Amino acid sequence: MKGIILGYHSHNIFGVEYENNDHVAFSKDLELISAARGEIISLMSLV
Numbered sequence: 001m002k003g004i005i006l007g008y009h010s011h012n013i014f015g016v017e018y019e020n021n022d023h024v025a026f027s028k029d030l031e032l033i034s035a036a037r038g039e040i041i042s043l044m045s046l047v
Contacts, residue, residue: 003046004038 006029012022019025033040 005043 006026008022008026010022012020014020016024018028030040
């Protein structure tokens, strides 16, 4: 089984665009993964 681990920090909040807001980037990345039929699970579920 292969997987990708995403890690985000909430410190980068200098605007409302993908490039300058980690919360926006995280949300958009989750949408892209879902659209590509990727399965999103928590670290706890993986362990």
